[in-house]
């Protein structure tokens with residue numbers, strides 16, 4: 001397949017507190033893919049409401065957060081004219097295809113999803129059906145555009161595997177109709193997850209064994225994209241460490257999650273690899289790494305925070321970008337849905 005026929009799709013939930021994990025694991029890589037691929041970047045507001053209202057914050061907060069994620073995309077360097085930026089709820093294909101996928105995916109498949117287990121916790125009986133079926137909606141997000149590549153953080157790997165299983169089962173179950181519709185090799189591509197670089201799983205600054213996450217009650221656990229320079233420096237200074245000096249080799253980094261995390265962050269922010277950064281700090285104290293990391297994080301993140309603030313002052317501008325993006329997204333998704341309806345036998 002030529003690069004021109006490769007289509008990238010990915011998204012971020014508007015649930016507040018966009019953090020360095022979202023930036024390095026996802027948004028920064030979205031930016032990089034623009035030069036080589038046709039890209040569609042979505043603010044997945046339908047996913048945000050799968051958790052309790054206390055988590056997504058209600059209508060005003062959802063709208064604010066949707067605009068804030070859009071501002072983060074633009075401030076980080078995503079070009080909404082050359083590519084597509086929009087919010088999910090403006091394109092009906094996501095919900096329509098998700099229903100069809102609810103009927104393709106098996107209960108046993110969803111029962112294995114670790115993110116549902118983590119997010120539902122002990123209170124599983126009280127979790128929303130939407131949270132349980134979240135991976136089916138994610139599969140619909142990607143496949144409504146017949147996207148081939150999906151840049152995500154490590155935590156989304158299992159959902160991408162499920163997306164491939166859904167695409168494959170649809171292609172097999174509907175093989176005769178796919179052939180009749182002109183797709184003898186199956187209608188949906190099996191999308192490839194793109195999980196690369198030194199920051200595919202950024203860990204909490206308070207606990208190197210826990211993922212940096214929006215929902216962590218401790219704000220000190222994460223660097224928010226909207227944090228000012230002093231806050232970034234303070235959080236890095238307070239980050240958990242271990243008592244030893246920094247190691248010389250990848251081998252010696254094993255079993256030292258905090259050292260691996262801080263070095264990984266430094267490498268990712270510097271567009272370097274962990275291997276090239278290691279010798280720079282080998283044998284040094286954590287305090288030296290923390291100082292260098294704080295300086296680098298402020299240098300890279302402050303311009304983004306400043307630009308986000310400017311963009312957020314112009315709500316109409318952001319809304320116009322989302323509307324234009326939704327129209328262009330719909331123009332791709334609607335013919336795909338027309339084929340899906342024909343393949344399924346829905347009369348029109």
Ligand code: AQP
Pocket residue numbers: 011012013014015021022023024025026151152153154155156199200201202203211212213214215216
């Ligand atoms: N810690 C992380 N390291 C690397 N990548 C990460 N991503 C999230 N956390 C990390 C990636 O960011 C993209 C958008 O994530 P999302 O907004 O869809 O939701 P999420 O993965 O549920 O984010 P959080 O912060 O972990 O939220 P909560 O606290 O609600 O669980 C995805 O590509 C994701 O991989």
